[in-house]
Amino acid sequence: MYTQIEIDxxxxxxxxxxxxxxxxxxxxxxxxxxxxxxxxxQDCNADFNVRCxxxxxxxxxxxxxxxxKEALSYKDEKHEERFIQRIVVDYxxxxxxxxxxxxxxxxxxxxxxAVGAGAMLALICDFALASExxxxxxxxxxxxxxxxxxxxxxxxxxxxxxxxFYLAFTGKKLxxxxxxxxxxxxxxxxxxxxxxxxxxxLEQITMKPTVALALTKKAFNKSYDNSLNEQLDLEGILxxxxxxxxxxxxxxxxxxxxxxPTFKGK
Numbered sequence: 001m002y003t004q005i006e007i008d009x010x011x012x013x014x015x016x017x018x019x020x021x022x023x024x025x026x027x028x029x030x031x032x033x034x035x036x037x038x039x040x041x042q043d044c045n046a047d048f049n050v051r052c053x054x055x056x057x058x059x060x061x062x063x064x065x066x067x068x069k070e071a072l073s074y075k076d077e078k079h080e081e082r083f084i085q086r087i088v089v090d091y092x093x094x095x096x097x098x099x100x101x102x103x104x105x106x107x108x109x110x111x112x113x114a115v116g117a118g119a120m121l122a123l124i125c126d127f128a129l130a131s132e133x134x135x136x137x138x139x140x141x142x143x144x145x146x147x148x149x150x151x152x153x154x155x156x157x158x159x160x161x162x163x164x165f166y167l168a169f170t171g172k173k174l175x176x177x178x179x180x181x182x183x184x185x186x187x188x189x190x191x192x193x194x195x196x197x198x199x200x201x202l203e204q205i206t207m208k209p210t211v212a213l214a215l216t217k218k219a220f221n222k223s224y225d226n227s228l229n230e231q232l233d234l235e236g237i238l239x240x241x242x243x244x245x246x247x248x249x250x251x252x253x254x255x256x257x258x259x260x261p262t263f264k265g266k
Contacts, residue, residue, distance in 0.1 A: 004033040005040060006058065010199075014051045014265075015206045016044050017109070023059025028067035029117055034091040038098050045102045051265045052206040053102065055125060056109035062134060063118025068143075088148050092117065096150045099124055100221060103214040105205050109198050110134045110176070110185070120149035123158060126217060127186040129201060130176035131194040136184075139171045157224065158184045209247035210265035 006021040018040045020027035027033075037055070044050040057063055071087060099106050108122040110130040119136045122128045138155070140147050147155060147168050155164040159182050167174065179185040189197040205213070215238045223231055242248055246266040254261035 002036045002040070004030060005036045007040065011203065011206055013047075013049050015054070015202055016040075016050050016052075017054040017056060017202075020055070020057045020063055023057075023061070025067060026061035026064035026113070027057045027059065027118070028064045029121075030067045030070050031087070031091055034095055038095045041095075041098045041102055041106065045098070045104055048265075050104060051208075051210045052202055053104050053106045054109055054202055055106070055121070057111050059112070061112040061118075062108075062110045062114040063121055064113065065116025065118045065139065084145075092149050095121075096124055100150075103217070104210065105213055105217070107202065107205065109194075109202075110136075111194060113137070115139050117149045120147065120151045120154070123184060124150050124154060128179075128184070129194075129198045130179065130185045130188045131191050132176050132188050133191045134176040134188075136174045136176075136179050137171055138167045141169055142171045158182075207263060209242075209245065209251065209261075209263045211245040211247055212242045215242050 004020070004022055006019045008017040008019065009015070010017070018037060020029075020033060020037075022028060022030070022033065041053060044053045066087075071084070106125045108125040108128040110122045110128055112131065112134050113136075114122045114134060115137045116139045119138060122130075122136070138147055138151065140151070146152065151168070155168060158164075159167075163182060166172070174182070176185060176188045180188045187197075187201070219231070219234060219238055222234055226234065247261075247263045250263055251261045
């Protein structure tokens with residue numbers, strides 16, 4: 001089914017992890033990989049049984065960014081003068097949209113370097129967990145390009161305006177711990193513990209009330225565009241939706257019974 005990503009399933013299919021699987025190119029992004037990753041997230045979103053989605057990389061890197069050799073060949077293949085724009089519009093932007101709009105948590109597990117579009121792939125997920133041997137680099141300026149993969153939208157929101165400009169202008173390698181201090185990575189773990197610790201977080205998220213998490217994600221994303229009053233109105237609407245879920249009823253029953261709730265994602 002997939003040729004450039006590898007899927008790992010856990011907890012009876014409730015957790016699905018996609019590994020970028022081109023370690024010989026440090027998981028550089030190709031049209032095929034971007035298309036497969038988009039389909040993976042879409043399929044997970046449509047599958048009621050799936051309650052959490054994660055993206056990681058095989059080998060030493062998370063993702064080294066766009067495969068430049070393929071990008072340059074695209075111009076010759078398509079005889080397209082605006083070939084960079086076509087790649088962004090046809091392959092990157094749709095992937096950004098499905099990750100942001102997915103009704104499941106989408107979490108990046110940054111096992112190694114994340115560069116250029118690879119860094120943004122990690123950061124557009126709902127949150128990133130990183131190995132301490134990972135680093136992030138907005139390396140676009142090294143090639144005379146601008147941050148894409150929603151970089152110009154999210155970077156100034158994930159950090160201060162000055163920091164966003166600094167990283168975009170310089171392409172500085174930001175260590176995982178520096179990224180955590182800046183608030184763009186949720187947590188870091190030692191390389192030896194990364195897989196175990198990250199899996200523990202994924203298990204916790206998978207067993208949470210999926211409907212409430214999806215509504216929280218929707219509300220957070222809307223907050224970028226809403227006024228305070230609009231956001232307050234939205235909270236009321238979405239809170240009612242959450243209260244109509246089976247998981248809310250289970251949460252209340254567990255609270256009354258003084259036990260740990262068993263959520264089913266309904």
